[in-house]
Amino acid sequence: MPDALAAQTPRPVFAAFLATLRRDLLLAVRLPGDMANPLVFYLIAITLIPLSLGPEREVLAPLAPGVLWVMALLATLLSLDGLFRSDFDDGSLEQLLISPQLLYFSVLAKVLAHWLVTGLPVTLLAPVLGMMLALPSEGYWALCLSLLLGTACMSLVGAMGAALTVSLRRGGLLLSLIVMPLYIPILIFGADVVQNAVLGDPIRFQLAVLGAFVTLAVALAPLAVAGALRISVDAT
Amino acid sequence: MSFQFDSLQDFIQMSGHGPFVWACYGITFAVLVYLVFSPLVRRRRLIRQHQAWLKQMDRVREVARQA
Amino acid sequence: MSNWQWFHRLGSPRWFYYKTEGWVPWLAAVSGILLVLGTVWGLAFAPPDYQQGNSYRIIYLHVPAAFLALIGYYVMAVAGAVGMIWRMKMAFVVMKSAAPIGAALTFLSLVTGAIWGKPTWGTWWEWDARITSMLILLFLYLGIMALQAAFQSRDAADKASALLALIGTVNIPIIYKSVDWWHTLHQPATLKLTSAPTIHSSMLYPLLTMILAFYIFYALVLILYTRAEILRREGRTQWVIDLVKEEAKKP
Numbered sequence: 319m320p321d322a323l324a325a326q327t328p329r330p331v332f333a334a335f336l337a338t339l340r341r342d343l344l345l346a347v348r349l350p351g352d353m354a355n356p357l358v359f360y361l362i363a364i365t366l367i368p369l370s371l372g373p374e375r376e377v378l379a380p381l382a383p384g385v386l387w388v389m390a391l392l393a394t395l396l397s398l399d400g401l402f403r404s405d406f407d408d409g410s411l412e413q414l415l416i417s418p419q420l421l422y423f424s425v426l427a428k429v430l431a432h433w434l435v436t437g438l439p440v441t442l443l444a445p446v447l448g449m450m451l452a453l454p455s456e457g458y459w460a461l462c463l464s465l466l467l468g469t470a471c472m473s474l475v476g477a478m479g480a481a482l483t484v485s486l487r488r489g490g491l492l493l494s495l496i497v498m499p500l501y502i503p504i505l506i507f508g509a510d511v512v513q514n515a516v517l518g519d520p521i522r523f524q525l526a527v528l529g530a531f532v533t534l535a536v537a538l539a540p541l542a543v544a545g546a547l548r549i550s551v552d553a554t
Numbered sequence: 555m556s557f558q559f560d561s562l563q564d565f566i567q568m569s570g571h572g573p574f575v576w577a578c579y580g581i582t583f584a585v586l587v588y589l590v591f592s593p594l595v596r597r598r599r600l601i602r603q604h605q606a607w608l609k610q611m612d613r614v615r616e617v618a619r620q621a
Numbered sequence: 622m623s624n625w626q627w628f629h630r631l632g633s634p635r636w637f638y639y640k641t642e643g644w645v646p647w648l649a650a651v652s653g654i655l656l657v658l659g660t661v662w663g664l665a666f667a668p669p670d671y672q673q674g675n676s677y678r679i680i681y682l683h684v685p686a687a688f689l690a691l692i693g694y695y696v697m698a699v700a701g702a703v704g705m706i707w708r709m710k711m712a713f714v715v716m717k718s719a720a721p722i723g724a725a726l727t728f729l730s731l732v733t734g735a736i737w738g739k740p741t742w743g744t745w746w747e748w749d750a751r752i753t754s755m756l757i758l759l760f761l762y763l764g765i766m767a768l769q770a771a772f773q774s775r776d777a778a779d780k781a782s783a784l785l786a787l788i789g790t791v792n793i794p795i796i797y798k799s800v801d802w803w804h805t806l807h808q809p810a811t812l813k814l815t816s817a818p819t820i821h822s823s824m825l826y827p828l829l830t831m832i833l834a835f836y837i838f839y840a841l842v843l844i845l846y847t848r849a850e851i852l853r854r855e856g857r858t859q860w861v862i863d864l865v866k867e868e869a870k871k872p
């Protein structure tokens with residue numbers, strides 16, 4: 319009896335969080351191709367810009383902040399479909415839902431893992447692509463900082479869309495459709511950070527707003543994701 | 555409060571803004587009419603579908619009784 | 622108990638269907654009369670604007686449509702929330718019905734805004750804060766409709782789109798504020814788009830008439846859509862079968 323009880327009492331929240339995080343990161347590392355896809359997409363998409371607008375530095379430099387941000391947004395968006403897909407297909411999502419752990423933290427761990435393998439690499443790749451687009455040198459730190467906060471926020475917000483569409487066989491396009499409007503505030507402030515930094519204007523306010531978005535998303539998004547996952551699992 | 559235009563011609567032209575104003579009213583009323591009629595048409599169609607289904611059920615019952 | 626009776630009744634599709642049967646002609650008559658009254662008043666009898674001339678007459682459509690487009694979103698979200706919290710079938714029916722109506726009104730406010738923009742600003746499309754927000758609202762509506770349509774299971778479709786509507790509700794103020802901030806940042810100095818300072822009563826009364834007309838029209842159309850959706854969902858229940866048989870007797 320005590321053994322059965324011990325098995326039923328939930329593990330400490332933090333340990334469960336770490337276990338989920340570790341599992342998802344391991345899965346990602348064992349499938350490096352999936353991890354590389356958003357980065358390759360980002361690279362190719364950025365390559366299209368000089369090919370369509372012309373290679374002159376004067377043309378590219380003013381557009382660079384916005385273009386770098388929009389393409390980072392699209393790269394994140396494309397990676398979202400895989401966030402819960404494999405777990406849904408092999409049934410481990412159902413296990414997660416009925417496990418005694420708080421779903422809020424499991425979801426947060428999954429989103430954090432997703433951000434570590436997509437948002438963070440995208441952020442790290444961005445300065446290289448910035449060079450290719452002749453981004454003025456004042457913009458690099460701002461680009462990294464704004465993308466660091468922005469991609470975290472996009473992973474959290476996007477997870478809601480991914481959870482809502484995970485049970486649909488062809489949910490990919492629909493996912494983009496429902497998530498993109500929600501990304502607009504992040505894009506506005508994120509791109510403006512880089513723009514302002516290039517012009518030498520202060521960026522503290524915009525970064526603070528992005529930080530507020532992340533805080534709000536950390537607090538609320540996992541709850542919505544948990545609800546959406548329940549709906550999606552019940553749908554089948 | 556009085557009619558604001560000198561003539562019908564003037565009313566239609568609205569000192570050059572006529573096409574814009576009339577286009578807006580035309581499009582809006584087209585959409586409003588559509589909004590009213592599309593559920594009505596849908597209701598009609600649903601009732602007809604249900605009727606067809608009921609008839610089919612009757613036929614099934616008839617066949618079952620004869621068998 | 623009796624105070625809540627109406628709420629429980631409202632949860633019954635059959636009760637709703639028969640209750641609203643008698644409302645439809647009245648709502649149709651009142652909204653029709655008000656729409657004609659407001660249109661004639663606004664088009665022919667309200668004085669022209671001293672700056673914009675006659676093109677401002679589009680306001681009598683643009684403002685009510687934009688108004689109801691926004692309120693329609695909240696009607697949809699609240700219905701979705703009621704459905705989620707009290708597991709009320711009818712609330713989901715109302716939610717699903719509100720989406721296409723809201724999308725149509727958002728579309729109307731965008732189109733009338735664009736047509737109004739041409740004679741006023743000299744351009745069909747201006748990235749004005751309000752227009753941009755309306756465009757994003759249209760995207761939200763379309764996303765909810767697409768999600769609703771994508772599910773096989775009706776229950777999942779209802780709950781998922783209700784949840785998305787609620788997520789949108791949290792986001793709308795953020796989107797609106799962000800777009801507003803973005804616009805003040807980029808507003809070209811030559812264009813001053815913040816219009817409508819004080820509106821004279823001779824122009825205001827027809828506007829209020831039109832807003833009231835659109836409100837009643839919205840209620841009418843929402844009821845019509847909801848009734849059609851009820852018939853679709855309750856198709857195999859006895860009361861609908863009786864109703865269908867009754868309809869068959871009519872010529």
